[in-house]
Amino acid sequence: MLEMFKYLKPYRWQLVLVFVFQLIAILFELYLPTLMAEIVDVGIVNQDVPFILRTGGLMVVCGIMSILLMVGVSYFAAKVSLGFGRDMRRELFVHVEHFSLQEYEKFGSASLITRTTNDVKIVQDVINMMQRMMTRAPLMLVGGIVLAVSRDRYLSLVFLAALPILAFIIFIVAKRAIPLFSALQQKTDRLTLILREVLTGIRVVRAFNRIDYEKKRFNLANDDFRDTGIKVGKLMALMFPIMLIIMNFTNIAIVWFGAIRIEQGEMQVGNLLAFIQYAAMILMSLIMLSMAFIMIPRAQVSAKRLKEVLQTKPIIKDPEKDTELKSCDGIVEFKDVTFRYEGAEKPVLEGISFTAKPGETTAVIGSTGAGKSTLLQMIPRFYDVESGSILIDGVNIQNMKQSTLRNKIGYVPQKAMLFSGTIAENMRYGKEEATDEEIHDALETAQASEFVQKREQGIQSILEQAGANLSGGQKQRLSIARALVRKPQIYLFDDSFSALDYKTDSKLRYALKTETSNATIIIVAQRVNTVKDAEKIIVLNEGKIAGVGTHEELLNNNTIYQEIVSSQENGEVSA
Structure with a gap:
């Protein structure tokens, strides 16, 4: 007292x-x-x-x-x-x-x-x-x-x-x-x-x-x-x-x-x-x-x-001095990364190593509980590695200030989170100075422009707490648009297409390819249809990498990927 x-x-x-x-x-x-x-x-x-x-x-x-x-x-x-x-x-x-x-x-x-x-x-x-x-x-x-x-x-x-x-x-x-x-x-x-x-x-x-x-x-x-x-x-x-x-x-x-x-x-x-x-x-x-x-x-x-x-002192702290990046390409590299939750007996991720490059889409797929979302959340340092390191443009993210690191990232969480206020205010959450034109472009790319324009006040329409007056697919598209407004070097999509139908999913991914051609994209997904066009697909199994390759390569030589594909409906695979 x-x-x-x-x-x-x-x-x-x-x-x-x-x-x-x-x-x-x-x-x-x-x-x-x-x-x-x-x-x-x-x-x-x-x-x-x-x-x-x-x-x-x-x-x-x-x-x-x-x-x-x-x-x-x-x-x-x-x-x-x-x-x-x-x-x-x-x-x-x-x-x-x-x-x-x-x-x-x-x-x-x-x-x-x-x-x-x-x-x-x-x-x-x-x-x-x-x-x-x-x-x-x-x-x-x-x-x-x-x-x-x-x-x-x-x-x-x-x-x-x-x-x-x-x-x-x-x-x-x-x-x-x-x-x-x-x-x-x-x-x-x-x-x-x-x-x-x-x-x-x-x-x-x-x-x-x-x-x-x-x-x-x-x-x-x-x-x-x-x-x-x-x-x-x-x-x-x-x-x-x-x-x-x-x-x-x-x-x-x-x-x-x-x-x-x-x-x-x-x-x-x-x-x-x-x-x-x-x-x-x-x-x-x-x-x-x-x-x-x-x-x-x-x-x-x-x-x-x-x-x-x-x-209670935060486990994740900023370094005393921010490390300046020699280049600003957005290359993400995992080097033998292992992580476990506090009190857990087994690591959630173990020995993870891969590189995600600009202009490419790197997809992560695997069964439920394989550690896909955890892997993605470690990039913006929501969690810190137990061993190994994560690098962006050759610099360990632990040597970067969190604000500097996260300014380079556009993150779309697994559960779409919107705030009470207007659509425009939610879009500017990632970039305060964004113009109305930039917001409309992001909504167009995220396939959200149509339902927003149908609203009487357009981007000035009021959203209820957590977007309660929107459907699940609409919330996901607005979350994606919010990340696009920021125009970051690295995009992280954590199963952010799960509520979309196959047609909207396909159109959105095509639009993203054009809009984010110079950025690094890492997608976590459950559906094969969402990741099949990625330049690199990483298959996770029980926290370990079970295979890396394109859709065709993995379909030919990776048993776990073959099981994932066969377990999903033919309509989804062929879409």
Whole structure:
């Protein structure tokens, strides 16, 4: 939790103002019982009305000043805590943006969302509370004790009985609350995960008629979250009335023993009234501290979760100095590359070596799970090699900055991902300064121009989140067009033609051949029809290269390729 305080440095002057305003407001409040005691012991006893009015007016002024100062405290405390929340969310977002896919998989998107929203909010609220209560309560406690003792040190001994009981209650509640707060945040992660899965996979849920199953799964997680929340709520709810009981019994003891001291002539009535108010301030300060100490453990859990994210260093890092390329041809070379996922027993790719040249199409084909997509994702350094090296124009990609490397690449993912906004905005995602003419040319090449023009607003038509108002084939074609707008040296197509019919697939590949004649093209595909015209086809089998050649060469001498061809329909092969 303490490590979070470094993010408060930009707000140190606001924090100083909070403390100063709080201190002055408390001094005014502590002065009020003294003024009241003077009204009773001097004004009422001597029947001095002007004194009563004068002192009463001073009390009103002190009360108003205290209120105005507390408004200032609330304003600056809110400004600091909200500023902290904004800075922390920005810090998390920027840090997570630099994660490789391995770090994303470690935390999971649901947990990262919860940490960036819910956990930040909890720490933010506690920082706000600490400014308003953790500064106020100690000052009020110390001031109240000093003034109470100055009124009657013997009557102050009543606090010696109350304070240990209060401390014991705070300790017990905090001890039980910390594990529950930790569990509550984990259950929030689980709830977010299930909700996200159901919302993103609603089509699958409905198609398989699993709505009732998902309801049960959600209800179990929801009930688990509720039960843990109720346990925490019971602890919090139980503490407050116990505190009030102790406070009331303390007041009874003060009045009892105070009456005895007044009867003995050792104390005045005004002093007793002031003492009771100081006692109330002391006990209220202890209640505020106890509430703060209960909330701090939850904030510690959230702060720990935030710290885990911020302290996770990306495995894939930029070199200290970017390596300049001697040539800009776009030659991609794999040299004995081996890769395995974290925790996997066997490598996904092993001993991969090949070269993809400009003006040629290099295709990768193989059975499901052969490592085709992984191979493609290693070129833009979504993953790093375990051994071996990947070179672009003779330079190891690990010696290049990621931004430099990815500026040379036009990547079309296996699952077409579009963003909410216009078609034009999505097209400019790869090239911000792209003109409308360049966008139309890319759409024409990607065979997307026809359905875009049919829309009333053309390229200014709005796309819903993830392109929900488009078909699978339309999304793929727009994803391809987005890569074409960039005009990179290297094109990576990760099974990006799977949703297209054979006719559109054929027309698109023909158009690509003309448009990208000087670029390096690497295609991952399942269909033989998509790769048959490639200058080089790489056959992957269980993470190893089982053959390299043209369609005709592999059809004549490669058993695995022959099996892939024979397993697909005659119509697809002959298309």
